[in-house]
Amino acid sequence: MKINVFKTEDEVLDGLANYFVEVAAKSIAHHGQFSVALSGGNSPKKLYELLASPKFRDKVEWKKVHFFFGDERYVPHTDLQSNYLMAKKAILEPLDLSYRQIFPVNTSVSPEEAAARYINDINLYFAGFDARFDLVLLGLGDNSHTASLFPHTPVLHDKTASVKEVFLDDQQVFRITMTAPLINQAHHIAYLVYGAGKAEAVHHVIEDKKDIENYPAQLIKPSDGELQWFLDTAAAALLKK
Numbered sequence: 001m002k003i004n005v006f007k008t009e010d011e012v013l014d015g016l017a018n019y020f021v022e023v024a025a026k027s028i029a030h031h032g033q034f035s036v037a038l039s040g041g042n043s044p045k046k047l048y049e050l051l052a053s054p055k056f057r058d059k060v061e062w063k064k065v066h067f068f069f070g071d072e073r074y075v076p077h078t079d080l081q082s083n084y085l086m087a088k089k090a091i092l093e094p095l096d097l098s099y100r101q102i103f104p105v106n107t108s109v110s111p112e113e114a115a116a117r118y119i120n121d122i123n124l125y126f127a128g129f130d131a132r133f134d135l136v137l138l139g140l141g142d143n144s145h146t147a148s149l150f151p152h153t154p155v156l157h158d159k160t161a162s163v164k165e166v167f168l169d170d171q172q173v174f175r176i177t178m179t180a181p182l183i184n185q186a187h188h189i190a191y192l193v194y195g196a197g198k199a200e201a202v203h204h205v206i207e208d209k210k211d212i213e214n215y216p217a218q219l220i221k222p223s224d225g226e227l228q229w230f231l232d233t234a235a236a237a238l239l240k241k
């Protein structure tokens with residue numbers, strides 16, 4: 001595990017954008033394509049905009065990139081809560097990609113069916129081989145969740161499924177999420193976390209005692225891939241130096 005700490009949010013974004021470019025080039029050189037699972041929420045929006053900006057857009061062979069979603073809110077793709085909509089506006093539309101490169105979660109069916117169909121999409125993409133994404137991008141909630149692996153949810157203990165529906169009691173909403181076993185198969189996993197509000201969660205996940213129920217992001221331990229954290233000093237403030 002490598003922990004990269006940058007002074008400012010902009011430097012974190014730049015650091016992760018350069019890592020994205022590096023992993024994309026390595027993946028495309030190795031097997032002709034680059035499969036990436038995007039994270040949702042607010043933090044990655046600026047990263048996606050930066051990757052689609054003149055500073056980075058010409059550094060990646062975008063036609064060889066395939067976009068999946070590490071998790072999705074169970075809402076229509078037109079809903080402002082949709083991770084797909086956020087990514088569509090921030091990077092997918094600006095890069096003028098083919099729809100065949102983009103694998104959104106189908107949230108027009110039941111949550112269970114949405115998860116089952118996404119498993120099928122992923123298995124078809126990897127053509128029956130192990131589903132090993134080249135890169136999984138993750139964020140971290142201030143309650144130490146990642147993707148939609150939330151504290152005290154049954155999905156934390158699911159060792160077999162690769163995608164599951166999750167019901168969040170406090171918000172009374174469903175999410176669809178890749179599970180830890182699927183995420184941990186990835187060749188590269190990168191957390192993007194910035195801001196003082198995440199400092200406690202970063203400490204809990206990286207160096208606190210093992211407590212999966214309360215700190216689900218501790219589940220993320222790639223089997224033989226690489227895990228890197230991209231943090232600003234505010235989010236890293238509680239880490240032992």
Ligand SMILES: O=C(O)[C@H](O)[C@@H](O)[C@H](O)[C@H](O)COP(=O)(O)O
Pocket residue numbers: 039040041042043044070071072073083138139140141142145146147148
């Ligand atoms: O769908 C989501 O919300 C994300 O995948 C989720 O895991 C996110 O990464 C964290 O909640 C942090 O979100 P912020 O970046 O908005 O703080």
